[in-house]
Amino acid sequence: MANIAVQRIKREFKEVVKSEEVAECHIQVELVNDSFTELKGQIAGPPDTPYEGATFNLEIKIPETYPFNPPKVKFLTAIWHPNISSVTGAICLDILKDQWAAAMTLRTVLLSLQALLAAAEPDDPQDAVVAKQYKENHPIFLKTARHWANIYAGGTIREDDYDNRVIQLKNMGFDPHKARVALSTHNWNVERAMEHILNY
């Protein structure tokens, strides 16, 4: 990797490790390999959101041309959010694309992602299904996001009725994750979710 990229990551690494946010357990970065091309990030779900109390893991890939090009970031932890794909974890955030600036750092990227969790942009969605629910069925969106955070990211609030519907489909022999996706997609209507799984 180009010298400037390695140097930058080393310096940034120190910065993030020392920062206040780490001390307060809000964000974290770890090295995955010795060449500084791949890192693992972690962000805490912001308070007063369905993600509160949950922790999300991120894959961070540093391009050769860093910091002139943004790092490639995606969610490893499954999440229900309009700007993050519930299937692949791909993120739609302007600063990770054309609004990137060379003075931004891993710390500012992680803080921006945390801000994205607190303030979704449903009109610029990555996951159209989630965005539609966010706009048209907001209470169901909030419960679904909380349920996903509880199941996949250690969020503490359980949504018992949603758990029960997943168990209902699981007992019929369906894969629980597939059942959860189908139920989430169809606003937790069990019959439509079953149809969905059987048709795809």
Next chain:
Amino acid sequence: MACYFDEHDCEPLGEGQQPNHLLHLARLLIDSGVAAQDTEMDFESLFPGADGKPPPASKNVVENLPVIRITEGQVARNVKCPVCLGEYREGERAKELPCKHNFHPKCILPWLKKTNSCPLCRHELPTDDEQYEEFKKQKARAKQREQDIETLHSSMYG
């Protein structure tokens, strides 16, 4: 009396140069509000190239950026180059942008070859891309128009 060309914020055509009819049509439609009200059409869709994504900074402007020397005071305050995050050494040369932010030449030059704004504050430098400059003017004009309407409204009902 103001010159025709000044008044219309344009320049006379050069020898053998053709007027850009599409541009004038687009301007007419946008300025009259027809584009915004009746159709989905706007400047971006008329000019697929000018999607608002900033082109590189003007070569001439970049070449003429002032060079400063890092002072003892800056070193004492641990001032860093915002791109490589390395601390400056005393007497080291740095390029200064119009927004007064400074960078190592080897750090800022590749960035300005890619885009036209300060990596720290997004202050925009001029570009060599005519379409983009036109897009910027268009945005400024739209803003001015909004302000004018606002002033008019508040003078009537305020």
